[in-house]
Amino acid sequence: MTSATTHDDGTAILACTISRDVQNFDLLIEDMEAILGERWGDLGFAEALAFFSQPEAESLEFVALAIDGEDEDNLSLMGEIISQAKEKKIKVVLIAEDVTPASLHQLLRKGADEFVPYPLPEGELQEAIERMNKPDPVAAPQAAAVPMVQGESKEGALFVVQGLAGGVGSTTLAVNLAWELATVSDKDAPTVCLIDLDLQYGSVSTYLDLPRRETVFEMLSDTASMDDDVFSQALQTFEEKLKVLTSPSDLVPLDLITPEDIERVIDTARRQFDYVVVDMPTTLVHWSETVLQAAHVYFALLELDMRSAQNALRLKRALQAEELPFEKLRFALNRAPKFTDLNGKSRVKRMGESLGISIDLQLPDGGKPVMQSGDHGLPLANSAAKNPLRREIAKLAKSLHSLGSNNAEAA
Ligand SMILES: Nc1ncnc2c1ncn2[C@@H]1O[C@H](COP(=O)(O)OP(=O)(O)OP(=O)(O)O)[C@@H](O)[C@H]1O
Ligand SMILES: [Mg+2]
Known part of the structure; x- marks a missing residue:
């Protein structure tokens, strides 16, 4: 694991976990290491918001936002992290333990690309990453829910x-x-x-x-x-x-x-x-x-x-x-x-x-x-x-x- 705020000699960081304390999610650490080796970092919630605007964040392909029941009081912050990640074209996997469906729903509506329950089922993170890397129809502003069809009469x-x-x-x-x-x-x-x-x-x-x-x-x-x-x-x-x-x-x-x-x-x-x-x-x-x-x-x-x-x-x-x-x-x-x-x-x-x-x-x-x-x-x-x-x-x-x-x- 690398501190997300430092460069590691040209091997840019590809992903970050974002959580209150990543040590609460040790299975996530294992999976991130298995998939990404050293090329990932961990961030706290507030740090994440500041990090998105830094040049180091440009190499990020996805973030894994890991939350549990205690974070539910902070939903608007979680929502903001998701919105900002989406704005920077960074994919978001939501990893949640003991979180109510209502909260999950709210965060998914904010634009999280994938959801995986914690403890992580075997291979589930890898699969979520693969699904996200397919061309995705969700990485777009939430308000544009109306289909835009282009055809003969353009209906622009x-x-x-x-x-x-x-x-x-x-x-x-x-x-x-x-x-x-x-x-x-x-x-x-x-x-x-x-x-x-x-x-x-x-x-x-x-x-x-x-x-x-x-x-x-x-x-x-x-x-x-x-x-x-x-x-x-x-x-x-x-x-x-x-x-x-x-x-x-x-x-x-x-x-x-x-x-x-x-x-x-x-x-x-x-x-x-x-x-x-x-x-x-x-x-x-x-x-x-x-x-x-x-x-x-x-x-x-x-x-x-x-x-x-x-x-x-x-x-x-x-x-x-x-x-x-x-x-x-x-x-x-x-x-x-x-x-x-x-x-x-x-x-x-x-x-x-x-x-x-x-x-x-x-x-x-x-x-x-x-x-x-x-x-x-x-x-x-x-x-x-x-x-x-x-x-x-x-x-x-x-x-x-x-x-x-x-x-x-x-x-
Ligand atoms: N992000 C910005 N940075 C710097 N200058 C800006 C920015 N946005 C607008 N301006 C300047 O502010 C002034 C007002 O902008 P603009 O005419 O687009 O506002 P408006 O909301 O259309 O105003 P009005 O109410 O007159 O229609 C313009 O001189 C514009 O160049
Ligand atoms: Mg005007």
């Missing part, structure tokens, strides 16, 4: 971004996510349509340096006679790979647009494209529900401040009061604290707990280049490809895309 997947407060970065995420999806693979790139539904102050056109067009307003005010051609003509092309419906050139009274209008626009876009990315206004409008219902993934973007926290709470209450699918929201924290900022990390945790939400995605602060990139009308990939924010969004696009293709193959 709908990804929506809404900021929970002004300026939290919704347009930045929408624009860059759309561009990363459009460029996700050289051959066989998916077709992507970005729609700015922040109809009044939308800034997609600014961030991609596209003019706002009058035809957009005409189309929106008469969607009943909109056909595929009318829709296509209202779109603009960014660098030959991304189609964009900017917000209209004139300020639209939000009430002029009905849920039916929005439904038609979204349906038309989904027929024509593999992916449709929507930037929503911060305010709730009477067609917000339409978009929420149609979305495959709905990102609710927030920052680590009181404004976001209070708005998140209001949104949660509003959706629950209307019996709308609150659980569809995937909370994403922008300008998230670095992993070295332990104080910041615990504030994130507390924010999630006090709001009763799980913050599934964290996007780092990318500094000035992010604003500059928007001012120059370019996605980050084209102006600051190494920016940490760009990297995270690129990863997100890859994971959303792999989810789509896995499902298409299965269909």
